[in-house]
Amino acid sequence: MSSANIIEQAKRSAAFAAVDKHVDSTVRVLGIGSGSTVVYAAERLVQLKKEGKLNPDLLCVPTSFQSKQLIVEAGLRAADLDDLPVLDPESADFSSIDVTIDGADEVDAKLNAIKGGGGAHLREKLVANASRKLVLIADSRKDSETLGTKWDKGIPVEVSPLAWRTIKRQLERMAPLSRAHGLAKAESAAFSFDHPQAVLRQAVRKAGPVVTDNGNFILDVSVGSIYDPLAVEQLIKMVPGVIEVGIFSGMAKEAWFGNEDGSIVCREP
Numbered sequence: 001m002s003s004a005n006i007i008e009q010a011k012r013s014a015a016f017a018a019v020d021k022h023v024d025s026t027v028r029v030l031g032i033g034s035g036s037t038v039v040y041a042a043e044r045l046v047q048l049k050k051e052g053k054l055n056p057d058l059l060c061v062p063t064s065f066q067s068k069q070l071i072v073e074a075g076l077r078a079a080d081l082d083d084l085p086v087l088d089p090e091s092a093d094f095s096s097i098d099v100t101i102d103g104a105d106e107v108d109a110k111l112n113a114i115k116g117g118g119g120a121h122l123r124e125k126l127v128a129n130a131s132r133k134l135v136l137i138a139d140s141r142k143d144s145e146t147l148g149t150k151w152d153k154g155i156p157v158e159v160s161p162l163a164w165r166t167i168k169r170q171l172e173r174m175a176p177l178s179r180a181h182g183l184a185k186a187e188s189a190a191f192s193f194d195h196p197q198a199v200l201r202q203a204v205r206k207a208g209p210v211v212t213d214n215g216n217f218i219l220d221v222s223v224g225s226i227y228d229p230l231a232v233e234q235l236i237k238m239v240p241g242v243i244e245v246g247i248f249s250g251m252a253k254e255a256w257f258g259n260e261d262g263s264i265v266c267r268e269p
């Protein structure tokens, strides 16, 4: 098997295992992530549907245009996040979604993640935030001790097109010491680069920038190793015009990694 096929097989195994563990007839609302690994989760859902193992009233909440197409093509029912009732109105839990299964670009030892390689992280974060459980699926190349050490394309940041140059300049002046911003432990650096770089993501086969599903631009912000994901997420989020940051700190409850030898690892924080 070619190395590309081995990677695809690893992604597929992780996706199948996660769906098998988390999706049964008791699940009423399911979040569907975006990207190439989630395609295999949709494949497994189609099989389970044929076997009559899904809830007949199952609603699927998409996280992108691509994700909605996966839901429709799988013969499942798509629902918008704000059309759903909360699962338990009597409790403080505001979740509308039982479980969401999504891909990731890099996942650290505590299951903090970088997402948005496909530009879908705004809706992915909204859906993750409304989910009781976020389950990540990936091949083992994404499994990392420290964010920013494996995914070297920068943190995807969705920004307003109205001020992208100003936002870029401001992000490039972010101080590496979280101490300067009072956001994390004194003396500790949130990230390693002295001079972060923010690059406007360019479209392929279209002149000009990538325009997200929400009509915005993406800056890919390289900061080196990310020692304090929450501090970096907060630092970036504070810049006016930043719509969403592709760091998901403390959101995932489980991550499934497919290995090249065919084995699967499931990790919890």
Ligand SMILES: O=C[C@H](O)[C@H](O)[C@H](O)COP(=O)(O)O
Binding pocket: 033, 034, 035, 036, 037, 038, 102, 103, 104, 105, 115, 116, 117, 118, 119, 120, 121, 124
């Ligand atoms: O914007 C895209 C999403 O965050 C994806 O879930 C992420 O990029 C991983 O995608 P893939 O499964 O294709 O590696």
